[in-house]
Amino acid sequence: MTAGEPGRPQVPGYVHTTGRTETETEIGWSLETLLRVTSSALPLNGPLSSRSHRRLFSDCAGLTSVVEAAAHMRQPVSVVRVLAEELVASGHLAVPTPHHPTRAHDSAPSRELLQEVLDGLRNHEFA
Amino acid sequence: MASETTSSPDGRPPLPVRKGRAGRYLPDTVTQSVKILVVGPFGVGKTTLTASVSEIEPLRTEERMTEASVGVDDLRGLESKTETTVAMDFGRITLNPALVLYLFGAPGQRRFWDLWQGLVVGAVGLLVLVDTRRLEDCFDVLDQWEAHRLPFIVAVNRFPGSEDFDDDEIREALDIPFSTPVVQCDATDPLQSGEALRTLAAHALACREEEALK
Structure with missing residues (x-):
């Protein structure tokens, strides 16, 4: 394999x-x-x-x-x-390979990843 | 990545511009994907909200399910089964050169979620879309999702003719914690839908930080 x-x-x-x-x-x-x-x-x-x-x-x-x-x-x-x-x-x-590893036991996004999602949404131009 | 709009000098609303400006493929620099689930009863506007913020035309994925018919007496003792196709629409937003966000308009009923393995696992959170004209349709959705303990917010999709309720009235009716954000949102409006996503992401981050303090 x-x-x-x-x-x-x-x-x-x-x-x-x-x-x-x-x-x-x-x-x-x-x-x-x-x-x-x-x-x-x-x-x-x-x-x-x-x-x-x-x-x-x-x-x-x-x-x-x-x-x-x-x-x-x-x-x-x-x-x-x-x-x-x-x-x-x-x-x-x-x-x-993800740049932010997710939490092992439940695959939850890390704090750093959540921050990056929030920043991305704040910077994104919706319209 | 933002859609083009045709602004007019006389203050008329801009004409809608067809989607499809993002390519079929993601930028090669993307190394991570995350997801938000848009949940709510049938017809509440899940696909509408997804379409209003997605950089691609929403796509559809289908799974087949076989279920035993309920309430059918079969004297021969044979189980009667029917096959149903369950559809889920989704869209995406490339958040930065390395990160893409998928939005899944998940079916309202619990028995459908398991059709997509890993649908709930690893999600940033849930955007629970409600229609105040038939709030009770959302009770089942909330019952099920709360069991997953994922961060969620409630977005009230404003339909023409629906009455105004303040956020606390909504929380009380849905029996959800006072700390749960409630936003008013016209799912057809990308700005309002985008703001609802930001509220969810901020809430998910706050929940995670709170959890870390415990």
């Missing part, structure tokens, strides 16, 4: 703990989890060559999120999440 080319972006540890048949809510995977391609040149082989895998991989041409990819693919988030987990495990996709 950890095999990959040197220089490939590090996948956060929680991603490795997420089995594809896991049905419990996993900390770290959510609707808004971000996805980016590691290298668009990586071929999709074997079980990763399904139409759905290829569609998700091409939908991640730029930085996006699980829920946005799902909406564009017209697939349930639950389905796209499984595809995303597989493509992260294979090294095709990566989840960017």
